Amino acid sequence: MARRKKLYEGKAKVLYEGPEPGTLVQYFKDDATAFNAEKKDVIEGKGVLNNRLSEFFMTGLTQIGIPNHFLKRLNMREQLIRQVEIVPLEVIVRNFAAGTMAKRLGMEEGTALPRPIVEFSYKDDSLGDPLVPEEYIIAFGWASQQELDDIVSMALRVNDWMSGVMYGVGIKLIDFKIEIGRVWEGDFARLIVADEISPDSCRLWDMETGQKLDKDVFRRDLGNLRDAYTEVARRLGVMPTNVTHPPSKPTLIN
CATH class of the missing domain: 3.30.200.20 (Phosphorylase Kinase; domain 1)
Structure with missing residues (x-):
């Protein structure tokens, strides 16, 4: 078969x-x-x-x-x-400075942010998934202003829930990225979380030791x-x- x-x-x-x-x-x-x-x-x-x-x-x-x-x-x-019809954006939620954000701003990794910060990058491997401002997203028609507002709200709700879940098992949710898809119902598009949520798409640190439990282990040759x-x-x-x-x-x- x-x-x-x-x-x-x-x-x-x-x-x-x-x-x-x-x-x-x-x-x-x-x-x-x-x-x-x-x-x-x-x-x-x-x-x-x-x-x-x-x-x-x-x-x-x-x-x-x-x-x-x-x-x-x-x-x-x-x-x-x-x-789903994937919105061509990676939606990044950051609770602590790490990775590219820490490098861009000269911040020490692990620095707590004043509040969760939502960033967007344009999904294009050939360009290295560059960060883009909301103005670009609206101007190029990747998402409407209403969709962006809904995406930010959804991303922060995901962050609240995941942060609590990980805290309960002794893990600090440093940051994560999600993708959003459109499901069409007639002429109306409903936004839903798509792709995956896993240690591939999150930064996870042990709360006591700071040990990394995510893909940074592979990126930085930190173990198995x-x-x-x-x-x-x-x-x-x-x-x-x-x-x-x-x-x-x-x-x-x-």
């Missing part, structure tokens, strides 16, 4: 056509990349962990009324999601990335019971 048609392959995930119209199968790879894919490796079991962790976060968002693309997990590496992600999963109670190296492609979903 033939496999489903592959629609898109990114650095960490593959999208296949879903079993029903308006759905996709999202497959999590073991690939790890950094610095716009200049640094690459394959971390066995990473895709399993990110699948389970993204399921945990998306399910939690659903429970508090934040709409998202997640429908159900299909197996250890795949989940069924809604098909799988161990870091496993620790996050363990603390959240979503530790997979069977982390195995997958077949090269997902199985057919009936």
Whole structure:
């Protein structure tokens, strides 16, 4: 029996056509990349962990009324999601200075910000996903002013919930990024959280030691990335019971 048609392959995930119209199968790879894919490796079991962790976060968002693309997990590496029209922006929420923000402003990493700051970057790997102001977003038609207001509100709600969840397991949510998709209902577009939420897209530091439990472990050669992600999963109670190296492609979903 033939496999489903592959629609898109990114650095960490593959999208296949879903079993029903308006759905996709999202497959999590073991690939790890950094610095716009200049640094690459394959971390066995990473895709399993990110699948389970993204399921945990998306399910939690659903429970508090934040709409998202997640429908159900299909197996250890795949989940069924809604098909959306992706807004071409990465929405970054920062609680503490780190990464590019700390470099841009000459701030010490870990400095608490006066309030959560929402930034936008334009999704284009060839340009390095440059930061863009709201004026650009509106002028170029990537999102309307009303959509931007709704995106900021949604991102801050996600931040409030995730910060509390991570605090409860001794982890400081430094920053994270999400993507937003449009689901069309006639002429009306509804905005929902899409893509994934995992240690690939967050900065997570242990509250006591400052140990990094996110992709900075890979970026900065700070240890074993799988161990870091496993620790996050363990603390959240979503530790997979069977982390195995997958077949090269997902199985057919009936």
